Amino acid sequence: MLSQRKVMITRRRRRRIQEFEPRYFAFLGWVTMSFVATILVFIMTVIGSIIGGVYSVYASFAVDLPDPTAIETEQISFETSKLYDRSGKVVLYELFDQRLGDRSYVTLDQVPELCRQSVLVLEDKNFYTNPGFDIEGLGRAFYFNLQGKDIQGGSSITQQLIKNIIIEKEERTKKLYSRKIKEVILAIEITRLYQKNQILEWYFNTNHYGSLAYGIEAAAQVYFQKTVSELTLPECTMLTPIPQYPALNPVNNWEQAKKRQGIALMRLVEEEVITLDEAREAFAFELEIKPVQERFDIVVPHFAIHARDEVLNLMRELYGFSEGSRLLYRGGLKIYTTVDLELQNAAREIARNQITQLQENEHNASNACVVSIRPKTGEILALVGSIDYWDEENDGNVNVCTVDPGRQPGSSFKPFNYMTAIERGFVTPATMIMDVRQSFPDDPNPPYVPENYDRKYHGAVRMRNALARSYNIPAVWVMQKSGVKNVIDTAHRMGITTLDEDYYGLALTLGGGEVKPIDMAYAFSVFAQINSSGECSTR
Structure with missing residues (x-):
């Protein structure tokens, strides 16, 4: 009886368990599905947020983005x-666009394959497969930037093209994430609109x-006196690294240019474009580089550059920056300047002869301007900004006539002092001035006691004679009466x-302040003829 009872209880328990198991697993399945669904919803939400954020960023930047087709417009042939x-018979200077400059356009098939490969391995080896920007390079650049380094690097060939052509010049040097984002968006658009070969061209x-x-x-x-289609492996690998740092070219920095050529050759070896023996042979090849001054086609450089700057300022004032x-560098303008080449050449020879004579007499003089x-x-x-524009030892390319802050004018400044005194009624050309030892207060410094160049005193002299003989003491006395500010x-x-009047x-009357020689020339011309325009002109 007891045994039968145990069997019945066992059967009831089994029945309850069997009835419970489907409900248990159904509940467990529902929980699992709910959890998975929640995860999926979360993932989709995150993805949606990312997509929305990306679109929001794109939309915010797209409003102010330049037209990507401007890159094609910029390639239209232009006239310098x-x-x-x-x-009007002699061309002094052909003005080059600072972005497109001295350029002869070539098609991509004119560029040797080795030049193309060298650029790709140096700048953007995934150029033909990427969407316009190098994802790996850009990510690496941002990673380093987040560590506190500069916001730079990671730019694809397409991005570099955008920076050179579309991005405003003032913005190119700014290390901002916003500029990088603009470049990426424009790179995607340009890659969508144009073939890769066109972009590389x-x-x-x-x-x-x-x-x-x-x-x-x-x-x-410029460097090899040949067309691009004639370039060899050593020449290609010398040229292709230059755009990264244009100052490191074979003329201005041969050692660094040669080092960068070696880097380009090794990259070609790594990508199996050339063999190691070919790289060694190319690196050892002795290149003949043409000095820049032999092809710098510019006549009277100091005047021409000064005239260019003056016209550029005028054009920007009239038409905007x-x-x-654009009009100056690409508008095909013919600008007739005021320079008389016969007088210019004579002035240059006079300046050179003067320096030669001074040096022969053992005077420490190396430069002059006219x-x-x-x-x-x-x-x-x-x-004439210097006696030799190409004299690097004496900074011959510096235009001494116009450079800030100028040069001390010596006693040639005295006429402004005397003119002020005459205008204010303190003296006339006939006024007698005592050329004797005098002491002038110069607080908080000790009193100022000027001397004449001949270390003598000449007693009572008329103002006109004091000026003509460049006596210092009368000039200082007149300056005190006139006032430095006046x-x-x-x-x-x-x-x-x-x-600076303060x-x-x-x-100052003895030339103790810096003035520009071009200003002095104009100011002295006022004594002969007042120019109502108030400006000296090169055009």
Whole structure:
């Protein structure tokens, strides 16, 4: 009886378990499905948020993005502007666009395969497969940037092209994430609109290769006196690294240029484009580089560059910064300047002869400048910024006539002092002034006791004679009567653009302040003829 009871209880338990198991597993399945569904919803939400965020960023930047087709417009052939002398017969300078510059456009099939491969291994080895930007390189750049380093690097060939052509010049050097985002968005659009070969062709034609060479054809002409299609492996690998750092070109920095050529050759070896023996042979090959000054086609460089800058400022004032620059460099303008080449050459020879004579007499002089202005019109007829523009040892390319803050004018400043005194009624040309030892207060410094150049005193002299003989003591006495501020005001009215009235003392009349020689030439022309325009002109 007991045994039967145990059996019945066991059967009931089994029955309850069997009834419970389906409900248990059904509940467990529901929980699992709910959990999986929750995870999926979360993942989809995150993905949606990312997509929404990306779209939001894209939309916010897309509003202000330049038109990507502008990159095609920029490739349309253009005519450079030219500066002429006053006769209109001699071209002084052909003006180059600072982005496209001295350029002869070439098609991609004219560029040797080795040049193309060298650029790809150096700049963007995934160029033909990426969406316009190098995901790996960009990610690596941002990773390093997050560690506190500069926001740079990781730019594909397409992005570099965008930066050179579409991004405004003022924004190119700014290390901002916003600029990188703009580049990426534009790179995607340009990759969608144009073939890769077309993009690479534009890249070769717009890069800066240093030494006023823009585009690989100009670079081939500048450095090797040949067309791009004639370039060899050593020449290709010398040129292709230059756009990264244009100053490290074989003319300005041979050692670094050679080092970078070696890097390009080794990259080609790593990508199995060339063999190691070919790389060694190319690196050992002795290249013949043409000095820049032999092909810098510019006549009277200091005057031409000064005239260019003056015209550029005028164009930007009239048409705005961007349009003014475009018109000057790409508008095909013919600009007739005021320079008289006969007078210019004579002035240069006079300056050179003067320096030669001084050096023969053991005077420490190495440079000189000359400015000649027509008083009635303010035209600059001659401007010699140094005796030799190409003299690197003495900074010959610096235009001494116009460079800030100028040079001390010596006693040539005295006329402004005397003119101020005459205007204010303190003296006349006949006024007697005592040329004797005098002491002038110069607080908080000790009293100022000037001396004449001959270390003598000449007693009572008329003002006109004191000026003609360049006596210092009468000039200082007159400066004290006129007031330093008033003399500086006179100099400013006559064309001097330097001098700070709060800085100078009585020694200013002896040339103790810096002025630009071009300002002095104009100011002295005022004595002969007042120019109502108030400006000296090169055009």
